[in-house]
Amino acid sequence: MTFRSAELHPVRASDAGIASSTLRAFALLERVATCNESPTLEELTRASGLPKPTVYRILRLLMNGGLIEREMHDKRYAVGRRLHELALAVQMGSPQRRERHAILARLVDEIGETCNLTMLDGEEVLYLERVETSANVRLHMKAGSRVPLHCTASGKLLLSGLPRDHVRRLLGPGPLKRYTDRTIVSVDVLERELAKIRVTGYATDAGEYLDGSVCLAVPVNDARGRMCAAIAVHGPAPRMTLRKGYAFLPAMRQAAAAIAVTLVPSGRRRTMRIASAAHTTRTKGIAA
Numbered sequence: 001m002t003f004r005s006a007e008l009h010p011v012r013a014s015d016a017g018i019a020s021s022t023l024r025a026f027a028l029l030e031r032v033a034t035c036n037e038s039p040t041l042e043e044l045t046r047a048s049g050l051p052k053p054t055v056y057r058i059l060r061l062l063m064n065g066g067l068i069e070r071e072m073h074d075k076r077y078a079v080g081r082r083l084h085e086l087a088l089a090v091q092m093g094s095p096q097r098r099e100r101h102a103i104l105a106r107l108v109d110e111i112g113e114t115c116n117l118t119m120l121d122g123e124e125v126l127y128l129e130r131v132e133t134s135a136n137v138r139l140h141m142k143a144g145s146r147v148p149l150h151c152t153a154s155g156k157l158l159l160s161g162l163p164r165d166h167v168r169r170l171l172g173p174g175p176l177k178r179y180t181d182r183t184i185v186s187v188d189v190l191e192r193e194l195a196k197i198r199v200t201g202y203a204t205d206a207g208e209y210l211d212g213s214v215c216l217a218v219p220v221n222d223a224r225g226r227m228c229a230a231i232a233v234h235g236p237a238p239r240m241t242l243r244k245g246y247a248f249l250p251a252m253r254q255a256a257a258a259i260a261v262t263l264v265p266s267g268r269r270r271t272m273r274i275a276s277a278a279h280t281t282r283t284k285g286i287a288a
Contacts, residue, residue, distance in 0.1 A: 024050065025058050032068050033083065034224075037163050038076035071169070081122070096262040097129070103262075104131040104231075107255040111248045113235040117220070117259060118154040119228065121146070123170055125155045128229065135239070147209060150176045150190055151183045153217035154230040157203035160194040161219070161227035167194065182207045202249060204242055205234075212237050216245040220256045223264045231256045 031047055032039060041059065045052045059077060062068045066082035104115045108131045117129040124146040149155035150171060159167050174187040184190045197203045205215040215234035219227040231252050233245060 024048070024054075025062060028055065028058050029062055029067060029083070032077050033079050037166070038071055038078040040076050044077070099262050100259050101129050101131065103255050103258045104129055107131075107231070107233075107251060108133055110251050111233060113233050113240055113248070115252075115255075116154070116232045116234070118158075118217070118230045118232055120149075120158045123149065125149060125152055125158065133235070135235075148177065148179070151179055151205065151208040152232075153203045153205040153215040153234070154232045156190070156194060156205070157197060157217040157219060157230050158227065159190075160197040160203065164191070167191070179209050180207055180211050184208065204245070206242055207237070214240040214242060214245060216242070216248065216252070218249060218252045218256050220260050220263070222260065228263065229259070231259065 028044055028048060031044060039047070041052070041056060044059070045055045048055055050058075059068065059070075063070060063080070066080045068077050068083065069080040070077055100117060104117060107115050112133060112135070114133045115131055116127050118125050118127055120126075125148070127145045127147075130145075147155065149159055159170070162170070168187070171187050171190070175185040176183070176187065176190070178185050184193065201218065203217045205213070207213060209215075213234055214237050215232055217230045217232035220229040220231060222228040233248055233252060234240065
């Protein structure tokens with residue numbers, strides 16, 4: 001694998017060294033952020049084609065700036081808290097946020113229950129967007145709220161898209177925190193549920209985080225087909241049941257495909273819409 005550097009026009013001779021160093025650092029940062037598994041120093045060296053001491057020096061600078069962090073157990077590099085916060089700020093301030101909110105609003109109008117757009121943020125699930133149902137009885141939360149990973153539909157879905165060792169690092173050895181009598185507190189039991197989620201393509205939560213709450217979540221995939229967020233619907237029992245929620249899955253997947261289009265640059269949206277439409281057609285048969 002090689003890195004591609006953006007061309008800078010014009011670049012003064014006195015600025016060339018600074019520009020080159022900046023682009024090298026950004027290329028390494030991009031590699032760490034987009035890898036399916038956190039890369040090692042050796043892997044980053046091979047991918048970049050740079051000398052190992054140069055890669056190590058750049059990584060140290062990125063670590064000092066809080067942009068990446070080193071996983072001490074296996075000496076791999078992962079995205080740091082500062083970069084997580086920057087990514088969140090970009091999403092929350094994105095011009096496409098209004099478009100994503102409108103997609104969720106249409107979904108709520110169609111199914112009649114509260115819907116959320118969520119993403120993984122460190123060891124928690126973050127609500128990026130939320131549209132409430134007009135029903136009198138509903139669960140009151142807001143955009144920016146955070147909920148646990150192991151006992152929420154969005155959290156379990158997002159965990160299912162991660163490598164097993166990453167899941168173990170996030171959850172620890174257990175037992176996991178109990179919120180209700182239905183909370184899964186065993187990491188081994190949770191991993192078996194994550195395996196089922198990878199097969200079905202959706203996750204559920206029936207009173208695992210909040211008593212009397214029922215929730216389902218489906219993935220939002222980026223342009224590379226990787227899960228980057230989730231759309232979740234939830235409501236209070238007995239009005240909301242899992243059986244009722246299963247009937248919502250086609251509409252939720254259609255909304256997820258529409259939101260996925262908003263996550264890519266406008267120049268690539270036509271291709272993304274065609275792929276999303278094809279994916280929606282395929283998944284309708286699965287949910288039926």
